[in-house]
Each structure stands twice: as structure tokens, then as C-alpha cells.
Amino acid sequence: MSRTGSNLPGFRETQLVFAAHIRNPEVHPAPTDVEPRRMKVYLDLFYNNIEGFLATGFPVAKKVLGEERWHALVRRFVHRHASESPYFLVISQEFLSFLDTCSDDDLPEFLLELCHYEWVELALSVSETEYPVDGFDPDGDLMNRPVLVSPLIWCLAYKWPVHQIGPEHIPEVAPDKSTELIVFRRRDDQVKFMVVNAVTLRLVALLTLASTGTDALESLAGEMSGVDSNVIYEQGIATMERLHDAGIILGSKDIG
Secondary structure, three states: OOOOOOOHHHHHHHHHHHHHHHHOOOOOOOOOOOOHHHHHHHHHHHHHHHHHHHHHHOHHHHHHHHHHHHHHHHHHHHHHOOOOOOOHHHHHHHHHHHHHHOOOOOOOOOHHHHHHHHHHHHHHHHOOOOOOOOOEEOOOOOOOOOEEEOOOEEEEEEOOOOOOOEOOEOOOOOOOOOEEEEEEEOOOOOEEEEEEOHHHHHHHHHHOOOOOHHHHHHHHHHHOOOOOHHHHHHHHHHHHHHHHHHOOEEEEEOOO
């Protein structure tokens, strides 16, 4: 009499054959004990679910590549990438990891940065971080009190102008100047972006650490030796007002 579980080695082998065929049907033969019609259902469901999720997360990348190159890329991802997480919602991050190590001359050089930018938009849209509702004054004194920067922002710097890339604008050569962006989620949950520069990114970083907005500008002036401090203060104040109007700076923190 066979013991419970005595067929596990054989079942495990069947699982591996089944999974290998689903991931790469052109290389690995189908299990002999599964009806071809049923096997095709599994194949289609597996690929279509992954491709659909990626198409939703990276719509611009799909349009830029076109249907043929996009599906070829997704097929390679399914066939070659060993995901480190079993969770379906992490598939977009796994796709980025795949692109980071993918050596394919047929792919645009900007594709990884473009997909990262699209992933940031997705990550912000589903983030469970809560938008602050108290503990600050939205009309408070930004210069003489601690500044509250929204926790729902990403400060980014790219080699390529990712926010401009699309089917009608596909750059072949990276510009001389990098692209700096702040991607942020507003109180109404809409995800937006602002084109900035490296100085503004540095100012935002300083504002999260400084005691007041004035302290942040003083630190920035100290780092930018050779630049008129009056210009830094004047432009810095204008930048802070712009960030506040956009909802990147939420206001001044309550004291006491």
C-alpha cells in the first residue's frame, strides 16, 4: 500500500514540466498528460495576465515600442526573468529589474528610464502613505518656521527627457542637459509632475532637514559658492512659493 505523499517526487516533476512550458512553450515541451486545448487555455491566461498588467503600468513604453517589439520583450521577460516575489502587484518592479540587466541592441537606450518614470507614477498612485491633514498650517510662514514637504513626492533626475517621450517624440541621442522632475500626488489623488532643476531638488532635500525655510536657503547659498547669495534667496523664495502652489510644499509645521 502506498503511503500518503509517496507520489510527491513525481508530482513535483510534473509541476516543473508544466511551469517550464507555460514560461517558454517554444523551448520546453508540454506535459504529455495535459490535453492540448486545456494547455493553451493555461498558456493564454498566464501570458495575457502578465502582459495586461505591464501594459497598464507602462502604456507609453508599449506605444513607443509598437505591438511586435513590445510582445517580444514581454515574452523574453516571462521566459528569462526569475522573479524574487510571488506577489502580482510587484510585477512592475520585476520588469524594471529585468530591463536593468537586459542586453538587447533592439531596445531604445532610454527605455529603462522611461519605464522607471512610468513606474514611479504607478507607485505613487497606489501608495498607502497618507496625505497629512493636520499638524501644519497651509498658509503658514515658510521662511521662519519648519517647512512640511509632502511625503507623496519623488525627486528624480534622468539622462533622457522621459516626460516628453512618446510615439511622436522618440529621441535618438540623449541631450547634453539632464532632466530633473518632481513627481507628486495631490490631495485629490491625481499624480502630476513638475519640471525643475538640480538646485530645486537640492532645496527640497534641505527643506526636509532644516529648521526653517531661511535655514534651508542659507545652507543652499553655502553650497553654491561663487553665486550671489541675494540671487539665491530671491529665486529660492520664488521656487518655494511655486512648490507650495503645486502642493509639493504643504505649509509650515505646527510648533509646540
